[in-house]
Amino acid sequence: MASLIAVLTLLSATAAIGQDSAAGRRTFSDGYRFVEMTGEELFANVCQGCHMPDAMGASGAGTYPSLAANKNLESGAYPIFLVVNGRRGMPAFGDMMTDGQVAAVVNYLRTHFGNDFQDAVTAKDVQDARR
Template sequence: MIRVRTSAVAALTLLSATAATGQDSTASRRTFSSGYRFVEMTGEELFANVCQGCHMPDASGATGAGNYPSLAANKNLESGSYPIFMVINGRRGMPAFGDMMTDGQVAAVVNYLRTHFGNNFEDAVTAKDVQEARR
């Protein structure tokens, strides 16, 4: 029992030291939402904290407990209205994020997806496009 406590204390001390020295810069840059609205503002932050849990960090998708389509080199993203619709309304296993994201956040994550992971669609969507899609 004493060894377990000593190990736990040592682990917590190591984590505290790492945080204090800034060795883990990723953790210090992470943004986490609390509650029903996302606080992340950039497409990269939104993808990392909202999307990649299902679609994977490289956007390759996954199959297992559900089917999470690949967003990498995805021709469905060619028309900006399609990913806007999907983020706002969801479909099948994908939850609707429209109530949790502002128009600007939806535009940011859609633009990020459309310009990363082998997608090269450069006609950016705007917050106004998202606002119109909500009607």
């Protein structure tokens, strides 16, 4: 429970400094669900707090793997699983994101930061992975 509170605090702080690139406004999630809808917004307000703005990852209090030029993102099923279920130090975001949000952030990661995996995942793929 303490780790969940710590993660939510980190995410809240990350959202507070995140910028909505489309409108130039801050994006805040209200409550337990994220309100960001694009992959770029979700990455900026949820993922980059650990994986860094350039997606190169970090080491320190924990180890946060690089998502840049990451061959593990080749299969869309793998990042879907990680975002929904978490793994090791990464919390599960499945209850905090809709199927569409998970697909959006996974597709964003798979097509940015030196990744060029163009076979987009869908909300249906995420729905199937939750079963």
